[in-house]
Amino acid sequence: MDRVTSMAVFVRSVDGGSLAAAARHFGLSHAMVSKHLRGLEQSLGVRLLTLTTRKLALTEAGDNYYRRCLQILADIEDANREAMQLQAVPRGPLRLTAPVAFGEQYLAPVLVDFLERYPEIVLDIELTDRFADLAGEGFDLALRIGRLPDSSLVARRLGASRMLTCAAPAYLARHGTPAHPSELAAHRCLYLNGVTTPGEWWYEVDGSQVTVRVDGPLRSNSVALACQSARQGLGIVFGPAFALEPSVAKGDLVPVLAGFSSGALDIHALYLSKRHMSKKLRLLIDFLASRFSRPVGTDAV
Incomplete structure (x- = not known):
């Protein structure tokens, strides 16, 4: 007898509370259902069910076997579904969210190529610097740069973004240019919540990474707001290169501490579950991983 069919008959008998329930579900005779169950018990060498004229009950071995059968049958169903999806053209909507500056400068051309x-896939994109609630807001995917908060979401690393330290020429003219990370303590520093640990920047000094405590008049989750504030001379900003380099190219901001590497921040794709991931979502994540395999921003490492 086919073992998988016998397992399915066994599970249906337990769920329905009788052999008759399994017989009706599969279109089998009562005798054939009994044959499937006897075959399982004989092959396993254990008693799975206790049968009376009025009640069907699981033995201890049967209860354990029932739970494992549920998982095995679910895995088989998932495998069949995935196999069928591979033959189908990926189509339909996908909702994703990403940081504003990253989305506008780097993500947009990648998504055009993907489409x-x-x-047949339709992308619904929300660019925001806040942490959206995937389940509550109906997003399939979120891109995050920097520290990840503790959550039940699945995270896949896609790549990394270089970090830059910059200030406006006017600020440096008034307050001087720091020559060493330790001198940042005397400066007005603008830092990004959710990207770095609040009040902490890091640099490589003499071959080792050191953490520098900083303080200043502005804390924000918006890269654009911090960048604009730095351009207006409010202070020194430390952030992803992709957000700061356009202002550097125009001369609105000047890199400082260029001799001290700041490493890179990881770029992650966050989604709800590996188990029930659609083919189109898997294709998108794989595509993003291939395109962001090289670090984003100037002086890529």
């Missing part, structure tokens, strides 16, 4: 490859 050209998979024209």
